[in-house]
Amino acid sequence: MENSIKVTAFAVLSVASPYGAAAQDLIAPEGELIGTAIIGDSLRGVATDTAAPETVIDQEELDARQATTTGQLLDTVPNVTLLNGNTPQGGGVSIRGLGSQAGLYSSDGTVSIVVDGVRSGSEEIYRNGSILALEPELFKEVEVTRGPSGGFRYSSSAVGGTIELTTKDASDFLEDGDTFSFRQKLGYEVNGESPLATSILSFAPTEDFEALLFLGGRKSENREDGDGDDIFGTEFEQASALAKLSYQIGSASRFTLAYQQNQIPERDVNYNVFDPDIDSAFGRVDRDIEDTTAYLEYAFDPVDNALIDLTARLQFKREEVAIDPIDPTSTSGLLQADHLTETTSLLLENTSRFDTGAVGHELLTGLEVGRRERSSVVDAGTNDGSAPGGTDDFVALFLQNEMQIGERLTVAPALRFEAQRLTFENNPPTTAFGSPLVPNGTEVEDTSWTGGISAMYDITETFAVFGTVARNENLPVLDDANNEVALNTIEQADTVEVGVSYDGFDVFARDDSFAAKLTVYQTMISNGRTYSAGMGRFQSEIELQGVEIEASYVHPQFYLDLAAAANRGDVKELSDGTDVDDFFEESTADNIELTVGRRFLDDELNVFFTIDHSFENDRTEAVDGPTAPSDAYTLYDLGIGYTPTRGPLAATEFRASIDNIFDESYRQYGSSRNGEGRNITLSVARTF
Structure with a gap:
């Protein structure tokens, strides 16, 4: 009886973990197993059970962060940097210095953004964002x-990384036996005078059917920096919606239909969302941003056949940035283009689980066939010369086999074949700057074979070593119509990662837990066609290297989370054969972030304090703009969450946070403008 009481008391410390709660077997003095104690986790766990350098932001942390934009959630992950502003229409994400080009493009194809398994487009739109025009309240999990x-499941080119966002489901808000729930959330941010409202209706009339409807909206005025000055161009309005229906047929089949949309209307704003202060070079516009993701999915998973876990999905992605000049006499194509990218594809995936001798396999195979249509129509009826259009017909085959060899070794090879045909349509003969475009009707076909292998070996129950070797290839895109070198070049990247992890209990004190992961990487890019060197040339040989550290410590009285990263890059050669030894200026500043927290009242009250330090970065030749040298700065944030589980306030969530407590004035390397000053965010949510 006494031992049972100890187990129960210890389990009170349990909280949800993104990787599952930490568990420790309790053994009686005579050697008998008397139960499993669940050790409380910190705000963010560490993925010590995989060779992949991945971070999962779960629902608890998503709620606790109270982010204004989806990009702000990602900025807390080691070696992930939010560039070019903290507004949804202008945010770009850099992972290990790749993905977004500071001040120019929100996406360059080296980072994949995947929403509910549907990949976003990778076309460039000059000085306009939208790749992350997504409401953060839509999501229950973000995996980076x-x-x-x-x-390789989604792309052959994502050498920088992959961001997978998963939307909420009705079952997330329905407890056992519930057929209906309604959740209302209201929030307000002081800096920007920004209100937020979201409503979630969940419905499950039978065990076989469930539906969710989400409606949300937020609005912000211009934010202020630490000096009290307006950060022009940070005002925005955003409306979002999600509908998801799921129907189970028998024990093996399930249909799911989902539709998600985000809208950001802008009136009389600067064309350049990254640096709105340089009006003289561009002008003012009306701009409407719309991001739509939809899919119809059939899943077949018979309980008596481990070789079949099949998913067939018809999916659609629509990304639009429609621009009109305020000046009716303007003839600039930049200021009147309606940028539209639509991707339709059929995806088939199957997971088979089987053994071959002492080796256990989890084999994922997939086939995707689709078309991406891209246009940027101006008043003249053709596409804008700076954003050529046409179609991209593609087919991809991929496989990934996670093999468990004995009790200690896991090996996971992955392979992807991709073929595409670019067809250029409705383009003018030249760009606005006079560069010739390939003639309409031109077809360019390319193929790529990419893949890698990861391995992890458990030296002991607490220590493990891991490593990855991989090759990526970045095929040409429709934007390359104005550069023959880029259009006929397949960029290659070879990456090597090695690391060590630790995951143990009773490490520094009784009933504590400590997990840590260290990853060191090097990436060599050759035949580069992504980063311009001017005069029609590209940075063709680039060397990248860096280190990433994640750690989590949970004591019965408090918890700690640590994330730190450093990355370096050098350009060695240009596409015309010129040898150089220059900084790769897209490499971001070194950063370290520490969160200290404690839970009270049986975990109903969570209080945490975060210190976020970015180091000085002068590894650049630029003297102004987003890649000009940046000074070191430190930000201090406080978060409080109260979620009572008893009494009249049960099912109600109260949250408050203060970001940049000391009103620091700073500019993040890669951003064209200052960061936000002090901001207080309050929110309340209740589920009925």
């Missing part, structure tokens, strides 16, 4: 994989 590990 740094580097190529795991990305």
Whole structure:
């Protein structure tokens, strides 16, 4: 009886973990197993059970962060940096210095953004964002994989990393036996005078059917920096919606239909969302941003056949940035283009689980066939010369086999074949700057074979070593119509990662837990066609290297989370054969972030304090703009969450946070403007 009481008391410390709660077997003095104690986790766990450098942000942390934009959630992950502003229409994400080009493009194809398994487009739109025009309240989980590990399921080019966002389901808000729930959330941010409202209706009239409807909206005025000055161009309005229906047929089949949309209307704003202060070079526009993701999925998973876990999905992605000049006499194509990218594809995936001798396999195979249509129509009826259009017909085959060899070794090879045909349509003969475009009707076909292998070996029950070797290839895109070198070049990247992890209990004190992971990587890019060197040339040989550290410590009285990263890059050669030894200026500043927290009242009250330090970065030749040298700065944030489980306030969530407590004035390397000053965010949510 006494032992049972100890187990029960210890389990009170339990909280949800993104990787599952930590468990420790309790053994009586005579050697008998008397139960399993669940050790409380910190705000964010560490993925010590995989060779991939991945971070999962779960629902608890998503709620606790109270982010204004989806990009702000990602900025807390090691070696992931939010560039070019903290507004949804202008945010770009860099992973290990790759993905977004500071001040120019929100996406360059080296980072994949995947929403509910549907990949976003990778076309460039000059000085306009939208790749992350997504409401953070839509999501229940965000998984970030740094580097190529795991990305071959979606892309051959994601050498920087993969960001997978998963939307909420009705079952997330329905307890056992419930058929209906309604959740209302209201929030307000002081800096920007920004209100937020979201409503979630969940419905499950039978065990076989469930539906969710989400409606949300937020609005912000211009934010202020630490000096009290307006950060122009940070005002925005955003409306979002999600509908998801799921129907189970028998024990093996399930249909799911989902539709998600985000809208950001802008009136009389600067064309350049990254640096709105340089009006003289561009002008003012009306701009409407719309991001739509939809899919119809059939899943077949018979309980008596481990070789079949099949998913067939018809999916659609629509990304639009429609721009009109305020000046009716303007003839600039930049200021009147309606940028539209639509991707339709059929995806088939199957997971088979089987053994061959002493080796256990989990084999994922997949086939995707689709078309991406891209246009940027101006008043003249053709596409804008700076954003050529046409179609991209593609087919991809991929496989990934996670093999458990004995009790200690896991090996996971991955392979992807991709073929595409670019067809250029409705383009003018030249760009606005006079560069010739390939003639309409031109077809360019390319193929790529990419893949890698990861391995993890458990030296002991607490220590493990791991490593990855991978090759990525970045095929040409429709934007390359104005550069023959880029259009006929397949960029290659070879990555090597090695690391060590630790995961143990009773490490520094009784009933504590400590997990840590260290990853060191090097990436060599050759035949580069992504980063311009001017005069039609590209940075063709680039060397990248860096280190990433994640750690989590949980004591019965408090918890600690640590994330730190450093990355370096050098350009060795240009596409015309010129040898150089220059900084790769997209490499971001070194950063370290520490969170200290404690839970009270049987975990109903969570209080945490975060210190976020970015180091000085002068590894650049630029003297102004987003890649100009940046000073070191430290930000201090406080978060409080109260979620009572008893009494009249049960099912109600109260949250408050203060970001940049000391009103620090700073500019993050890669951003064109200052960061936000002090911001207080309050929210209340209740589920009925």
